[in-house]
Amino acid sequence: DIQMTQSPSSLSASVGDTVAILCRASESIGSYVNWYQHKPGKAPKLLIYAASALHSRVPSRFIGSESGTNFTLTINNLQPEDFATYYCQQSYSSRLTFGGGTKVEIK
Amino acid sequence: EVLLEESGGGLVKPGGSLRLSCAASGFTFSSYTMNWVRQAPGKGLEWVSSITSYSSFIHYADSVRGRFTISRDNAKNSLYLQINSLRVEDTAVYYCARLFSSSPPLGLDYWGLGTLVTVAS
Numbered sequence: 001d002i003q004m005t006q007s008p009s010s011l012s013a014s015v016g017d018t019v020a021i022l023c024r025a026s027e028s029i030g031s032y033v034n035w036y037q038h039k040p041g042k043a044p045k046l047l048i049y050a051a052s053a054l055h056s057r058v059p060s061r062f063i064g065s066e067s068g069t070n071f072t073l074t075i076n077n078l079q080p081e082d083f084a085t086y087y088c089q090q091s092y093s094s095r096l097t098f099g100g101g102t103k104v105e106i107k
Numbered sequence: 108e109v110l111l112e113e114s115g116g117g118l119v120k121p122g123g124s125l126r127l128s129c130a131a132s133g134f135t136f137s138s139y140t141m142n143w144v145r146q147a148p149g150k151g152l153e154w155v156s157s158i159t160s161y162s163s164f165i166h167y168a169d170s171v172r173g174r175f176t177i178s179r180d181n182a183k184n185s186l187y188l189q190i191n192s193l194r195v196e197d198t199a200v201y202y203c204a205r206l207f208s209s210s211p212p213l214g215l216d217y218w219g220l221g222t223l224v225t226v227a228s
Contacts, residue, residue, distance in 0.1 A: 001169070032211070032212060032213075034213065034214030034215070036152070036214075036215075038152070041220075042220070043202065043217075043218035043219060043220050043221070044144075044152065044202070044204075044215070044218050045218075046207070046214045046215060046216045048214075049207060049213045049214040049216075050211070050213060055214070055216065085151075087151065087152050089152075089154075089214065089215075091206075091212040091213060091214060092212070094157065094164065094166045094212070095154070095166050095167075095168065096142070096154040096157070097154060098144075098151060098152045098153065098154060099151075100151050101151040101152070
């Protein structure tokens with residue numbers, strides 16, 4: 001299976017900050033990476049698909065980028081509603097795999 | 108409005124079985140690949156299984172292969188997960204989720220709120 005190594009596992013930030021979350025794939029997967037936001041008791045929400053495409057109704061402060069097998073989710077101007085856990089996921093293989101998650105907490 | 112609603116979770120003893128269901132509405136169910144994803148307490152998301160629109164292709168995570176069976180009934184707009192030989196480590200919230208596009212394969216764009224399966228003696 002394709003492994004997705006996500007870092008950091010947690011970070012603390014303040015409202016208005018810019019944060020970056022990294023995901024590294026264990027092999028070449030093209031641009032087949034998606035990013036999700038998950039809050040306790042809620043359904044996960046698709047933010048970014050195909051590495052950099054913004055899903056509908058997702059604010060433009062969420063930006064996805066890629067370089068080889070490294071993928072980054074950047075959140076600009078962090079808002080109170082952005083404190084959550086974020087996951088990357090590859091869809092290159094039919095056997096989908098997720099990264100371990102990054103919990104974004106309020107400093 | 109796209110809605111996915113899971114049901115069928117509960118408390119079961121190790122070795123037991125459950126059948127999870129996911130009722131879909133608000134979209135043409137038969138056009139989409141559907142998935143089950145789970146989250147164990149304090150852990151991250153783990154993909155479990157997928158089934159293509161007319162059940163032509165089915166895939167499982169290694170952790171559940173041979174014990175779990177995914178199926179669907181397009182006439183009833185429903186997705187199922189039969190889970191047998193349950194283990195304590197199968198304790199999790201189980202989500203059903205729609206694959207945005209199968210070709211190319213994109214993200215999971217709609218999810219249910221999940222159903223909790225607890226395996227304990």
